[in-house]
Amino acid sequence: MYAILTTVLAFAGAAVAAPALEERQTDQFSLRATDKLAGWALKNAHVAAGENVIQxxxxxxxxxxxxxxxxxxxxxxxxxxxxxxxRMPEVPAGTVGQVYSEPGEKTPGFGIGPDHLLTFNSFPTGFWACPVNDVFELFYGVSADPAKLPSKDCLAIQLAVGAI
Known part of the structure; x- marks a missing residue:
């Protein structure tokens, strides 16, 4: 009896959580690079089980x-x-790290500024497009030292929020 009650409560909890997941899909937006890569699209690319890089x-x-x-x-x-x-990287000052997406909740701190730019910890800067195997991938690091970037061809970008 206890096992049946536990199962029923678990399903009830999942049913209550489901509307919140559906609700979030109504406010979707696209993310695009700015600056020298203006308008370029952000895409997830599979690299390992449950892990994507953002191209x-x-x-x-x-x-x-x-x-x-x-x-x-x-x-x-x-x-x-x-x-x-x-998932945002934890990076020492002056360096950058690669940004990933993975199933579930990851790094908090994102928002959308009044200028329709994606912010992290209230700042729209710190995003980088760095070439990896001839494709730009998303990196993050505030006040990065050019000598510590993964490539001399990395570009500082911002991420514009737009309609789908």
Whole structure:
């Protein structure tokens, strides 16, 4: 009897949580690079089980994966349950680290500024497009030292929030 009651309560909890997941999909947006890569799309690219890198691709070929905020967590809606949350790197001052997306809730601190730019910890800066195997991928690091970037071809960018 105890096992049946526990199972019923677990399903009831899942049913209560489901509407919140559906609610978030109504406020989806696209993320695009600015500056020298203006308009380029942000796409998830599978690299390992449950792990994606975020590539920055030409808009003439690719459209951005749908994104949304749930509180201060950023997610990509890739049609999976759970959705893919964005994991920001922990980097020493002056360096950058690669940004990943993985199933579930990851790094909090995202928002959208009044200028429609994605912010992390209230700042729209610190995002970098760095080439990896001839494709730009998303990196993050505030006040990065050019000598510590993964490539001399890395570009400082901001991420514009737009309609899908």
């Amino acid at each position: 920055i691709q030409r808009p003439s070929v690719y459209s951005s994966d749908p994104s949304y905020l749930n509180g201060t967590n950023l997610y990509f809606d890739l049609g999976t349950t759970p959705p893919y949350g964005v």
